[in-house]
Amino acid sequence: MTAEEATALTAKLDALQKAHDMAGTVNMEIFYWWCIALMVAIHAGFLAYEMGSSRTKNVLASGVKNILAFAFIVPTMFLFGWWIYGAMPNGFIPIAATDFAPWDDNMGPNLSDNATGIFWAAFTLFSATTASIFSGAVLERIRMSGFIILAVLLGSVVWIWAASWGWHPDGWMLKQLGYHDVGAAGVVHTIAGFFALGVLINLGPRVGKYAADGSPLPLLPHNMPLTLVGLMLIIVGFFGFLGGCIIYNNGGQWTNIYGQQTTLSAFAFNTLMGFAGGIIGAYWKTRDPFWMMSGALAGIFAAAAALDVLYPPVAFLVGMVGGVIVPIAGNWLERRGVDDAVGAWAVHGVGGFWGVLVAGIFASGYPNVGDAPAISFLGQLTGAVVCAVFGFTTGYAASYILKMLDLLRVPDNIQIVGLDKVKVPSKSYPEFLSPAE
Amino acid sequence: MGSPIDSWEGATAVFTGAHSSFSIGLSLLILVVVCVAPIVYSAIHEKAQYDKHS
Numbered sequence: 149m150t151a152e153e154a155t156a157l158t159a160k161l162d163a164l165q166k167a168h169d170m171a172g173t174v175n176m177e178i179f180y181w182w183c184i185a186l187m188v189a190i191h192a193g194f195l196a197y198e199m200g201s202s203r204t205k206n207v208l209a210s211g212v213k214n215i216l217a218f219a220f221i222v223p224t225m226f227l228f229g230w231w232i233y234g235a236m237p238n239g240f241i242p243i244a245a246t247d248f249a250p251w252d253d254n255m256g257p258n259l260s261d262n263a264t265g266i267f268w269a270a271f272t273l274f275s276a277t278t279a280s281i282f283s284g285a286v287l288e289r290i291r292m293s294g295f296i297i298l299a300v301l302l303g304s305v306v307w308i309w310a311a312s313w314g315w316h317p318d319g320w321m322l323k324q325l326g327y328h329d330v331g332a333a334g335v336v337h338t339i340a341g342f343f344a345l346g347v348l349i350n351l352g353p354r355v356g357k358y359a360a361d362g363s364p365l366p367l368l369p370h371n372m373p374l375t376l377v378g379l380m381l382i383i384v385g386f387f388g389f390l391g392g393c394i395i396y397n398n399g400g401q402w403t404n405i406y407g408q409q410t411t412l413s414a415f416a417f418n419t420l421m422g423f424a425g426g427i428i429g430a431y432w433k434t435r436d437p438f439w440m441m442s443g444a445l446a447g448i449f450a451a452a453a454a455l456d457v458l459y460p461p462v463a464f465l466v467g468m469v470g471g472v473i474v475p476i477a478g479n480w481l482e483r484r485g486v487d488d489a490v491g492a493w494a495v496h497g498v499g500g501f502w503g504v505l506v507a508g509i510f511a512s513g514y515p516n517v518g519d520a521p522a523i524s525f526l527g528q529l530t531g532a533v534v535c536a537v538f539g540f541t542t543g544y545a546a547s548y549i550l551k552m553l554d555l556l557r558v559p560d561n562i563q564i565v566g567l568d569k570v571k572v573p574s575k576s577y578p579e580f581l582s583p584a585e
Numbered sequence: 586m587g588s589p590i591d592s593w594e595g596a597t598a599v600f601t602g603a604h605s606s607f608s609i610g611l612s613l614l615i616l617v618v619v620c621v622a623p624i625v626y627s628a629i630h631e632k633a634q635y636d637k638h639s
Contacts, residue, residue, distance in 0.1 A: 220620065223616055223620050224620065226616075227613065227616065227617065227620075250613055251606070251609045251610070251613065253597065253598040253603065253604075254598075256598065256600035256603065257598070257599050257600045258597055258598045258599065258600070259593075259596050259597055259599060260597040261597075291628070291631055292627045292631060293624050293625075293627040293628035293631060296623075296624050296627065297624065555628060558635075559635055559639070561638075561639055562634075562635050562638060562639075565638055569638075570634050570635070570637075570638050571630075571631065571634055
């Protein structure tokens, strides 16, 4: 080979390498783009779920509330939520995170950065999911202004703060506890469920939910089939959500959020097995389609934290346990006088907590990368408690302040009239139904 | 605002107002205001509607 031929070959190899790298970069963007699109289905699902679970007189108000939660999360994640993720891995003292600030060159169209926008968008959809989880719990009696403030607090501050502890490569929960939560059972679901619980205590039940002796009365969903379809749409969206929890490495194996090698196949095995176990567990316990579909979610959350390493039959079994415990938890809370309209605390709070513990039981001893300790039951239990306490205290404190400012609860006489009639300029079913008092 | 670049060759940040701290700061400030204003409006509207139906 002559020197000229060698030079030409080298140039060709360089060009091929660049083309290969750019193809990988674009593939990465495409993968997350479609994960984001699928995650929007979570919100279509929550919209249907919430509206179906409302009584006719509150259907559109519930829809408006859900839509606004999504809308307000997007700009607030841009303004400060993304920065919190980058800045707070040590706890409460921020570290330098200029790459995450909204004025950084990467926070907008930038031809040298194919990653920031797509990851910001994926995290924003995670954020919107937490707000939607909370939204269902408080339907039919929360004031819109107070709701938006709480949704932004949860979606663009609280969960993303906890994600910085439990997901960030330098997060203290990873570094000190070996915390393992690849599918966000703790940092999304436990946080959101317990935040909702904190708010529900200050918000109080819907008018008519409890008899004079304190026993719960049924306030039935006006459209259970719509609720069930909504729940199934949420499941569809969770395939995008869990896809967004895995890291695409150009030219290398997938890794989870902690840098441990994994595969989409692992996620596929265990997501489906947890899903099916959750349905069957809830069917065995209740035979109620509402709890069966809620059990499907709980089954996925049960497997979520250790989605990368569970043996699929184990994922099925822990999902089944999730499907059994969630209706028990929901009914227990209802009997304690807390009106969680869609069982958000039970499904997400308790289901997510169980999922984090599952990783401690079945993934204990798996090594972490770098200097983080191995996964352990104590580390997982501590992480789950941190998520629950952080979610509950922030939700309780913020809703208490809003209650003092009279920005939390819709007056009882307005609840009796119905929120749609009072606040929404359009009608849900103008030709067919009259709202029940 | 306008274009922050003269050529696509070697361009990096290409969004409106890139490299201008005034432009970016003004955009962010407006974004904050138009996010807060609807919440305030919502609180006022709710109060008025509740009074009207009480």
